[in-house]
Amino acid sequence: MSPDHPFDQAISLTAVDDDTYAGQVSEPYWNSISPYGGITVATVLNALLLHPRRLGDPLALTVNFAGAIRKAPFSIRVRAARTGRSTQHWQMELHQDGDPQPLLTGTAVFAVARDTWADTEAVMPACPPPEAVQRAQPPLVIPFLQRYDMRYVDCTPFAANAHSTTQCWLADVPPRRLDFPSLAAFCDSFIPRLFVRMGAPRQVSTVTLGINFHVGAASLAEESSPFVFTRTRANAFNRGFYDQEALLWSASGALLATTQQVVWYRD
């Protein structure tokens, strides 16, 4: 948390009551015609993190983008649907302009961790450190892209490719220590897989995004590098929708999150 960082300003919320939070769409994280989806996901997660009855750390999060969010105030309503001994289930909605139909729906699971046998099968690929890789200059003038330092490793995202896999280092601009909201935002930051295949931008829009967190708050707070390493790919492009999945590791090699999304597209 750095109060002056544009990310912290963008996800800041005011509690209206226990289950309602008021926010304002961020200019620095604006996309071409709507807010950057990652900042919206981070803001919704922040509402849960701020909630006085929140249990433990985020374990899983699903956010569905149901309608276009406008550059205007919004409210986030959350409900603790059921709280057990080790898990807590949340439902979330985002509204604007008093419209009873939500522009975003979601669910989340928070959990209390326990000491158990542990193993990570998804080991971070060998790669040069971020200092050894050049920062990519995105070809589009999109505000939110200026808020990320992306350093691609062994891939050429801005040319047509036979496969959609990209690997890159990723950090906030200016550099910021990792936390759950920034990780959640990272999960939507990857260049759309359709652009990687086509070698050029197309019309795309995220329909739904899921995140599984594999790290606790204490471990995450110990990561000193602002960079995460990410591997991202698509499984299929089909009849107007494609998927995207990614893994995110800390610079120290810990698996932090896995994420998947479905994207509407025009070719």
Add this chain to the structure above:
Amino acid sequence: MSPDHPFDQAISLTAVDDDTYAGQVSEPYWNSISPYGGITVATVLNALLLHPRRLGDPLALTVNFAGAIRKAPFSIRVRAARTGRSTQHWQMELHQDGDPQPLLTGTAVFAVARDTWADTEAVMPACPPPEAVQRAQPPLVIPFLQRYDMRYVDCTPFAANAHSTTQCWLADVPPRRLDFPSLAAFCDSFIPRLFVRMGAPRQVSTVTLGINFHVGAASLAEESSPFVFTRTRANAFNRGFYDQEALLWSASGALLATTQQVVWYRD
């Protein structure tokens, strides 16, 4: 749809009103202490498929298991949160015994497909046909396991393994043509990844499960084999929770669905 098949009986629902459906927990799909999660996911999806205002085919589904479902009647409440030109966003809850706190929450996106450029990157691995592979005899007497024909290829799921990946053919018992509810149920049928690592059963419980569908109703109806081929793995086991992800292909090689879940465990 085969009305006499135990699967169709298990997922059958009675409309109480437009947004409420009544069902009954199925004996043939019972697990050890609660209903098999896959049959619950399929039943919730069936409520949406039966809904008179449903638009298109299922594209993405998230189901969160918030509390233990008992062997008793249940009701499923659904809400079309927002319907656009090409997508429709749903919220779902499952309740028992008049408890206002749901035992299950979920969201779904349905979509109308369009003709576009298409490509599948996740190609089905080379494997022998199901007729050439022996059916596995599960070591536990669990009712729902008798309802699946599982044929493992190049893995030994019932011994301790250094990695959790398994590949298997999978079909309903008795054989049944594929549809969206059966595909959704398949997504929870895989032997828990912790058992694959430990070589023995442990206490596990699915917390949340997501499915992305990559096939339309018309293409799915053309698949004549009751078998799907599946590859399943975990990324990480950590502090009481692990993840599981899987891909499902038809016998003709079409990618049908990708799925991911988070599982609570005791070691």
